[in-house]
Amino acid sequence: MDRPVPPPPPPLGWGSAALLGLGVLLLGRDVLAQTTSAAGWIAALGGVVGLIVAGLWRGSSAAPGARPRRVHLLVAALLLVQVAVPLTYYGSHDPYDERFAWRMFSGVRVLECRLAAFETVDGAEREIALTQTLHVAWINLLRRNREAVQRRFLEWRCDVEGVEAVRLVNRCVGADRRVRQPVRVRRDCGAGVAPTQGPRR
Amino acid sequence: MIAGLWARYLEAPILRARAVLLLRFTLVLVAFDVWVTRMPHGGRYGAGGFNVAHFGWLDALGPPVTPGLYVGTAMVTGLLAFTLACARRPPPAALALVFALHTFGWSMSMLDSYQHHYLLSIVLLALVGFTPTSVQDAVAGASERSEPAYGLLAVSAAVVYAYTAFGKTSADWLSGDALQRVTHGGEVFAPLRELATGPLGMSEPSFWWAMGHSVVALQLVVCAAYLLAPLRDVAGSRGLAAYAWVGLFTALSFHLGAELLELEIGWFSAYMAVYATVMFLPGRWVWGLLVLAAPDGVAQLRPRWREKERLLRVGVALLLAGLGGRAGVPLLVWLGAGLGVPPLVLALARDPDGRERASKLVAWGLFAAGTVAASAAAALAVLPGGPGAALAIALALGLLAVELWHRRADLAPVGLGAAAAAACLAVTLATTEVRFDFHRNVGGDARRRGDLAAALEAYALANRFAPAPEVHVRRGPVPLDDGLEVRSAMEGAVRTVEAEVRVTHPDPESLRVALAHTVTVGRPPRARTVRARLRHRGDGVFVGVERGVLRRVPFAGTWRVEIDASRPAEGTLDRFELLLQRDRRGAEARVRQALRAPR
Numbered sequence: 001m002d003r004p005v006p007p008p009p010p011p012l013g014w015g016s017a018a019l020l021g022l023g024v025l026l027l028g029r030d031v032l033a034q035t036t037s038a039a040g041w042i043a044a045l046g047g048v049v050g051l052i053v054a055g056l057w058r059g060s061s062a063a064p065g066a067r068p069r070r071v072h073l074l075v076a077a078l079l080l081v082q083v084a085v086p087l088t089y090y091g092s093h094d095p096y097d098e099r100f101a102w103r104m105f106s107g108v109r110v111l112e113c114r115l116a117a118f119e120t121v122d123g124a125e126r127e128i129a130l131t132q133t134l135h136v137a138w139i140n141l142l143r144r145n146r147e148a149v150q151r152r153f154l155e156w157r158c159d160v161e162g163v164e165a166v167r168l169v170n171r172c173v174g175a176d177r178r179v180r181q182p183v184r185v186r187r188d189c190g191a192g193v194a195p196t197q198g199p200r201r
Numbered sequence: 202m203i204a205g206l207w208a209r210y211l212e213a214p215i216l217r218a219r220a221v222l223l224l225r226f227t228l229v230l231v232a233f234d235v236w237v238t239r240m241p242h243g244g245r246y247g248a249g250g251f252n253v254a255h256f257g258w259l260d261a262l263g264p265p266v267t268p269g270l271y272v273g274t275a276m277v278t279g280l281l282a283f284t285l286a287c288a289r290r291p292p293p294a295a296l297a298l299v300f301a302l303h304t305f306g307w308s309m310s311m312l313d314s315y316q317h318h319y320l321l322s323i324v325l326l327a328l329v330g331f332t333p334t335s336v337q338d339a340v341a342g343a344s345e346r347s348e349p350a351y352g353l354l355a356v357s358a359a360v361v362y363a364y365t366a367f368g369k370t371s372a373d374w375l376s377g378d379a380l381q382r383v384t385h386g387g388e389v390f391a392p393l394r395e396l397a398t399g400p401l402g403m404s405e406p407s408f409w410w411a412m413g414h415s416v417v418a419l420q421l422v423v424c425a426a427y428l429l430a431p432l433r434d435v436a437g438s439r440g441l442a443a444y445a446w447v448g449l450f451t452a453l454s455f456h457l458g459a460e461l462l463e464l465e466i467g468w469f470s471a472y473m474a475v476y477a478t479v480m481f482l483p484g485r486w487v488w489g490l491l492v493l494a495a496p497d498g499v500a501q502l503r504p505r506w507r508e509k510e511r512l513l514r515v516g517v518a519l520l521l522a523g524l525g526g527r528a529g530v531p532l533l534v535w536l537g538a539g540l541g542v543p544p545l546v547l548a549l550a551r552d553p554d555g556r557e558r559a560s561k562l563v564a565w566g567l568f569a570a571g572t573v574a575a576s577a578a579a580a581l582a583v584l585p586g587g588p589g590a591a592l593a594i595a596l597a598l599g600l601l602a603v604e605l606w607h608r609r610a611d612l613a614p615v616g617l618g619a620a621a622a623a624a625c626l627a628v629t630l631a632t633t634e635v636r637f638d639f640h641r642n643v644g645g646d647a648r649r650r651g652d653l654a655a656a657l658e659a660y661a662l663a664n665r666f667a668p669a670p671e672v673h674v675r676r677g678p679v680p681l682d683d684g685l686e687v688r689s690a691m692e693g694a695v696r697t698v699e700a701e702v703r704v705t706h707p708d709p710e711s712l713r714v715a716l717a718h719t720v721t722v723g724r725p726p727r728a729r730t731v732r733a734r735l736r737h738r739g740d741g742v743f744v745g746v747e748r749g750v751l752r753r754v755p756f757a758g759t760w761r762v763e764i765d766a767s768r769p770a771e772g773t774l775d776r777f778e779l780l781l782q783r784d785r786r787g788a789e790a791r792v793r794q795a796l797r798a799p800r
Contacts, residue, residue, distance in 0.1 A: 027414055027418075031410040031411045032407055032410075034376070034406055034410050036372055041370065055428075055429045055438070056206065056429070072204075072208050072349065083360055086364045099314055099316070100319060102364035104466070105383045106371070110382055134249060135248040137245045138251060146253075152253045156250075156251055
């Protein structure tokens, strides 16, 4: 571990800087043409990553090692968890749960939604006055299609005596004024939550 | 090779001043953050018996979530964090307790979905791994030491910026549409837009595309700066040093911009501005900052100021707090407390030569007094969870004392720190709208859900802490045709305007009285023009309430009474009273209304 690390090869720094410059030029072209292409981002990111590696390489070559290896492994494991947790968002079926994905001010966050809740009592369906039932902060989370909150709400409402079924319908419009497919969730009390109708993603 | 590079990256020596400042600043910010921004919303936790925790196992195993549990947890978190900020060498176990309390605070319910609270948990976890170091040691002793937890903190911040940048590579962000939406039409960029579309000859759509792309680029620049931050003190590369400056200015401009855009992200910008400053600035500058936070730091630079240093600290703290209070910037108030109180506490615990002042017995006495003060501050807060928090903080401080006693460490700073934390909590509650907001929020929820008795009780408590509204009065009499006006200059949101006009006229029922507002200075966005009719309450008194009037930016304007009378010469306008409810104070009008409702 304490063997000296050789300094980074000079082309790594200069080549990365050149790649970054190329990426910036390509992105400038995208801006002027109002198009989105991956080439500019790939070149710029490649350049940035190359520069970071060169910097890390150079800085690390001057540093001595001191602590046991397990400390370094623990830090690496913690960082891997931090990288992995947001990745689960991109692999999940649910675009609405952005809690640990670091997606501040995304398109999902600014959807404008109209929420309605219904329950069936004695075979007749009636609308639930949500503001008289639930704290307004929870209603906002239901409007944001937070799946865990939807499930819990259906369970909670089913606990009310005489309620046979509960359903939620949430209709959202994006910032581009495009109407999204409504999210519908239903629970037949005693049977469990039915699959969400319509894809969430 | 990779393992070797990784080990050397983590073991790169860093200036101890950086670690010490990160720890102290974070603890002070956490204390005021949980008290000021989270406790007011505590009433919604468990309201109506409904709750969903962030993690299913917490729903199953955790205690029932109530306002008392949430507020009590926040109070204890803040008291313990501030006490540790004053401690000489905060023990890792106590820092782990702050981490656990803070993490439990947000994870007990999805009502707290601020992502930066999750980030703060990561930061606090990293701080647990820091080697306990006193401020004096960092100022005076060997300046550099390897600190793997510092690398963890830096890379964690880089991960956040990387994902945030990636999240903004969607078409709506790159085209600038989302940016316009988030900034309410992008008015704040107007000067920049005029420059780009005028002299620079860009089209407006191209300008927004450039802005959309620049957000991603800025975040990537900051991400790279954090990745390189652990090498700031060892690399010896001019390129790295220059890049750290680029990272610092980018991060500060990005977060200051977020504040100017009023993105309502709590104190996230404050935390990130502090981290960027401490991690990217050159070592000598950071050491200079540490001198400010050291009990005898100024005396080290100017020995003849040794005797006056404490006075100087109190003066600076009061000045910052006063300026912050006057300018309406609470962060300056907290910064004043943060910079002034912990060093003062440490200084009081030692004599001018740096020796422990207190004997063991006196140190235990100070510790006991601090514990009682912290418990009393929690118990007397007039908030649910106060008594529980009083017991919990006493227990936490007791465990801390055992730990310090085991290490043969001085207990006096912890005792004084706990007393200072109690004073800060008491002052915070007395000078902010935390309790008013808490109780009126509880009242509002109870009223919406039809529990008028509970609403009345909560509103009565809210009224105990309601801030005074701003009242403008003009007295006549003047001819009805002339009208009356008052001028006002405001900043912050004006939620509610109540107007009362007294008129002498033989037939007041025939009059049409209206209130109009004209902005004379400033361009408040999202402003609503007021032209409201006032209703006749009887005896020539006309009243009206307007809600949601104007928001946020400073502006000045004229409020004018306009009277439409068939026989104006027969009457006079005697008095015009205007009550402006600024910021959250609009609630007061609703409070009074609701108090009448149950009758």
